[in-house]
Amino acid sequence: MIALQKKIYQSMTPEEKLKIALRLYYSAKQLKATALHHEHPDWTEKEIQKKVREIFLYART
Numbered sequence: 024m025i026a027l028q029k030k031i032y033q034s035m036t037p038e039e040k041l042k043i044a045l046r047l048y049y050s051a052k053q054l055k056a057t058a059l060h061h062e063h064p065d066w067t068e069k070e071i072q073k074k075v076r077e078i079f080l081y082a083r084t
Contacts (some may be wrong), residue, residue: 048054051079052075052079053080055075055079056071056072056075059074059075
């Protein structure tokens with residue numbers, strides 16, 4: 024499977040790769056927001072979004 028994935032990614036244009044990266048980024052932000060909603064049901068949407076921005080701003084790999 025890894026070889027097939029590598030071949031698929033190598034055949035993609037830079038634009039296609041960027042679109043995939045952006046989808047992953049926004050999906051990760053949405054997942055984090057959903058988790059924060061469950062962890063802090065008393066927080067407002069504005070508080071949730073502020074915390075998500077903060078988390079992603081200071082994220083380390």
